[in-house]
Amino acid sequence: MRRLVCLCALSVWLYIAVFAFLVDRPLSIGLLRLELDQKTARLARLPSPKLIILAGSNGPYSHACAVLGPMLGLPCENGGIAVGIGLDDLFARYAPYIRAGDVVYMPMELQQYTASRAAYRAGPDGAILLRHDRWLLPALPADRLAGAIFCCSADDLLEALAEMPLSHAVSAGARLAGEYNAAGDRIDNQRGGAGMARIAARAAPAVADVQAGYGTALIARFVAAERARGVIVIGGLPTAVSTLTLTPALVAAIADVYRAQGGGFLVLANRSQYPPVDFFNSPDHLVQACQYRHSMAVAAGLAVALGRTLHPAPAMMFLVAAGC
């Protein structure tokens, strides 16, 4: 039995050493990290008051700072990265650069609310923390720390073995530059580009799951903290396929996450729902024309909520949006 225990301990020790110091995934996790760093750096540079869009990938795919910023007359950063990146991590990175008077618009994906604590432990940012940001590990709760230490599966190891040699041929920076504009909006979502045309709605979560979700608690804590610092926080519905059934009770439960903490909540006439054909490669990602059209609708709603003058959309964007 002693031999077996020693072998198991050696296995864990080697695992940690390999993922902390040896292998990396520069094209997947590395890309996320670079994106996170770029967005944080731009956020730090933008003057206040500014508009920040905070969500998962629904943020950059379905919302465009290139439209929202000019229409609201605010500098804008599209800070969404991807569902799965822990919101606690994301909030902690962005919070130092969000100041009183800034506007945070949060069209969080529905699964962000219902994400469990277990899902957070297994999130992809664990690999980033273990490989590159180990200095942040001691500040994490014990379960997140364990999740970061055991960040990676055997698939991830193989992925690393595929990515490490390919990273010399594929520049992560160049790839990001082809996917995002300077404000963090996704720009590679032209209709038909993904070669996938079967977008089906995700199932809507139960009201009770939203209310009890670990993600909900994190979002509510963030809203309360930012409101206390004088930041204007407005929640919103994520873009979704029109076949998704959004009950009034579900919308009310989501709105309550923000309103109960002193934030606002924006519900568009179409409840941010679009036909399946308007989506790019997932039920959270609009094609560019609809991304612009949706952003115009959001800008109009935010202008009312903020009491700001609504400027016309840039002519080029208007033309593109006409294709939706």
Add this chain to the structure above:
Amino acid sequence: MLFNSRLFVFGFLPVACLGFHLAGKCGRRAGLVWLLGCSLLFYAWWKPVLLLLLVASILVNFVVGRRVGPGAAGARYWLLAGLGFDLGLLGLFKYGGFVAGNLGLHWGGVLLPLGISFFTFQQIMYLVDTAKGESAAAPFLDYACFVAFFPHLIAGPLVRPSHILPQLARLDICRARLAAGLEIFILGLAKKIVLADAFGRLADPGFAAAAHGLPLTLIEAWVALLAYALEIYLDFSGYSDMAIGLAAMFGIEFPVNFDSPYRATSIAAFWRRWNITLGAFLRTYVYVPLGGNRAGEGRQLVNLMVTMLLGGLWHGAAWRFVLWGALHGMFLAVQRVSRRAGLAVPLWFSWALTWLCVVLAWVPFRAAGWAAAMGFYRGLFGGNGVAIPVIFVQLVPALAHVGRVVPALPNLGDARTLSLPQAILLLGFGWFVALARPGLHRMGQGGRSFAVVASFAFSLQALVFQPFAVPFLYFQF
């Protein structure tokens, strides 16, 4: 309760083991009582009401088993009654819906009890072996433990009564091989949650696409099929290894159930390496009683086909399993005929042909239905063309002439740019393990130590940090 769940590994198993060894201090009987209690709890965990079925089945077969021994009055009728009861139970719960559906009749939502095929076949073996005098009637506690012993209750391996009942009769709890059993269990767990589940994630999108009638391109179809062939092997052999390891922890030795089946050089050899205990069951309790190879060549081929059809049907009440069984029956028949005709081929060719037949036969086994299977075959044979991810064309521009260049293959893995390079690495590793490495039970101490070091941390990661345990494929059978 799944062997690969946190509840089982961190809760049930330590308690069951500790209790067994403590109870063992009071004697064999106390140990067996504890073991039976744990096994019944294990079975009842999913649907407690189904425990009644298991207990009723054990009681009936035990009573019948007392009356079928050689020389007992009316033994033949008791045996027929016992077999009728077992097959009736199996027919009612497992095949009732299938038969009714094919006859256009309505069949209520009868729940398929977990492991019914396995505990029914165990007891059929007991009745037949007792009737033939090959197994002695056992005391009730031993018999109940033999059937309900949790390591093999849900998905086998099917163990001959003459193999396990004597072990239970002379069970020495102090000599249970805890460390050796735990090592096998850990390696079986790794096969399942590190490898099989990873191949499942690779196979599922392709088969799901075929189920939805979407056209699979050549690479997508082959990746999905090669991944599924590994998934089902590693899933089931992982389960069997876990069962063998668990049994050893309780002082019982189970037979090996898989012996590197994809290295078989003929279909007959494949069935001596794949689910060995089921193959032995079909041979002993179906093929031989049908006449085996004693009644002429034509009859032998018919017997082979019938046996494999029943073997296919045993896997599930659906035509796709029947088709899978028919394919294997046909392969066996062709092999038998070609051997008789004196057709000799090089060993490597024989292996390659066997491998190809086995792998291609997994299509109907896994596909959602006839149309999905045919659509999948169309993809495998290039009927939907070839699509190549752009990342490969960037590296080797000549590939652009081979097929359509796409950003990512939509039905492969998670449809990302790197899905194909990752799939190639994963499949390469999996097939290397399946074809070039010795099976777990043929490994030496050094090989096993290396395997534990290489896999334990990944198993721990998957066990603790994956959101849920993926059920074993063979649980549905």
